[in-house]
Every structure is written in structure tokens, then in C-alpha cells.
Amino acid sequence: EPEVTQTPSHQVTQMGQEVILRCVPISNHLYFYWYRQILGQKVEFLVSFYNNEISEKSEIFDDQFSVERPDGSNFTLKIRSTKLEDSAMYFCASSENRNQPQHFGDGTRLSIL
Amino acid sequence: AQTVTQSQPEMSVQEAETVTLSCTYDTSENNYYLFWYKQPPSRQMILVIRQEAYKQQNATENRFSVNFQKAAKSFSLKISDSQLGDTAMYFCAFMTLYNQGGKLIFGQGTELSVKP
Numbered sequence: 001e002p003e004v005t006q007t008p009s010h011q012v013t014q015m016g017q018e019v020i021l022r023c024v025p026i027s028n029h030l031y032f033y034w035y036r037q038i039l040g041q042k043v044e045f046l047v048s049f050y051n052n053e054i055s056e057k058s059e060i061f062d063d064q065f066s067v068e069r070p071d072g073s074n075f076t077l078k079i080r081s082t083k084l085e086d087s088a089m090y091f092c093a094s095s096e097n098r099n100q101p102q103h104f105g106d107g108t109r110l111s112i113l
Numbered sequence: 114a115q116t117v118t119q120s121q122p123e124m125s126v127q128e129a130e131t132v133t134l135s136c137t138y139d140t141s142e143n144n145y146y147l148f149w150y151k152q153p154p155s156r157q158m159i160l161v162i163r164q165e166a167y168k169q170q171n172a173t174e175n176r177f178s179v180n181f182q183k184a185a186k187s188f189s190l191k192i193s194d195s196q197l198g199d200t201a202m203y204f205c206a207f208m209t210l211y212n213q214g215g216k217l218i219f220g221q222g223t224e225l226s227v228k229p
């Protein structure tokens with residue numbers, strides 16, 4: 001069965017540095033998402049992406065964050081000038097269309113030191 | 114704003130028995146989707162079951178079934194004949210039908226342990 005894949009599985013970065021989290025959505029899916037889960041807290045929506053533009057973003061997704069689909073397969077989340085509170089598990093998801101179930105990747109654990 | 118609440122942080126059940134996980138939500142919308150996702154220790158979240166709010170019939174998927182009470186805004190998950198592989202974190206999630214971005218709103222999760 002096709003899967004959403006995320007790399008790396010664990011990223012350790014110094015505070016203030018930029019980090020890029022990578023995702024390969026399922027190939028025939030058109031909607032892409034990023035969520036994050038701070039340890040011990042809820043999974044929170046960050047952003048959704050369709051037709052090469054952001055469909056919706058949460059209040060968490062401020063100017064520090066950006067998303068991109070640089071080619072036909074990858075979907076990236078860039079976090080500029082990382083802060084300690086950015087430490088979390090980041091999940092990528094994709095779906096065939098907006099109302100179809102979202103398929104999640106394994107997540108990237110981001111640790112900011 | 115929509116919210117999802119799971120009031121049971123942890124639950125345990127003996128293998129082969131039945132367990133019910135609770136979920137309540139708050140919304141002013143009339144049309145929406147509800148989901149249960151399972152996150153085993155391997156971390157990947159897997160869709161367990163989906164319910165469309167406009168359908169009165171409760172969704173079932175093999176050993177998994179839901180009790181959807183729209184008026185009470187309740188959406189519980191029943192797992193029958195529990196298996197060791199059901200051990201996982203279970204998340205209830207909500208999505209409005211008219212949301213442009215397809216945002217899922219999650220509950221806090223319930224950690225289920227199935228004991229041999």
C-alpha cells in the first residue's frame with residue numbers, strides 16, 4: 001500500500017538555525033498537510049496546500065514557517081530561525097481530495113538545542 | 114471554533130474483551146466528518162474509521178465500530194475482541210465539510226493498552 005514518507009526521522013538543530021523537513025506524499029494525492037505534536041500535547045494543524053498554494057493555515061503558521069512543493073514529488077516545511085518551542089514531532093499527511101481521509105507519515109522528531 | 118475532547122487519557126483492556134473510547138466535540142456546523150486514528154508505538158497514524166455526520170447509520174470496520182450521537186455531539190469508538198496489536202494511542206478528529214483546507218482538529222488522545 002502506498003505510504004507517505006518523511007525524512008529525516010530525527011533532526012537536531014541549534015536554536016536560531018533554519019531547518020527543512022521533507023515529505024513525499026502519496027503519488028496521486030492532491031492535498032498536502034503539515035501537523036505538529038509537542039510532547040504530551042494534542043496534534044495541531046499547521047497548514048494545508050493544494051494546487052501549489054496554501055489553502056489554509058493556523059495561527060501557529062506565522063512568518064517563521066513556509067511550505068513548498070519544489071518538484072513533482074516532494075513537499076517541504078521550512079522553519080527559519082528555530083526556537084526552543086519549535087521542538088515537536090512534525091507529521092506530513094496527504095489526501096486525494098479535501099474530503100478524503102488523510103494519510104500520515106511516520107513523523108520527524110525535531111529537537112532544538 | 115470547533116473543539117474535540119477525549120476525557121480518558123489512558124485505558125486498558127484484557128485481550129479478547131471489548132473496550133469503548135469516548136470522544137465529544139463542539140461545533141455549530143451541521144455537516145462534518147469524524148474520524149478515529151490509531152498511532153501505534155511505531156508512530157505512523159493510521160485511519161481506523163470515518164463517520165459522515167449526515168449518515169445516521171453508525172460506521173463499522175471489522176472489529177471497530179462507532180456510536181455516533183449527533184445531538185449529544187458524542188462519537189465513541191468500540192473495539193471488540195481486543196488484540197495485542199490494538200495497543201496504541203487513539204485520536205478522535207473532526208473536519209468540517211465546508212472547510213477549504215481540509216483541516217483536522219484532534220482530541221488529546223487516549224492511550225490504550227491491551228493486556229494478555
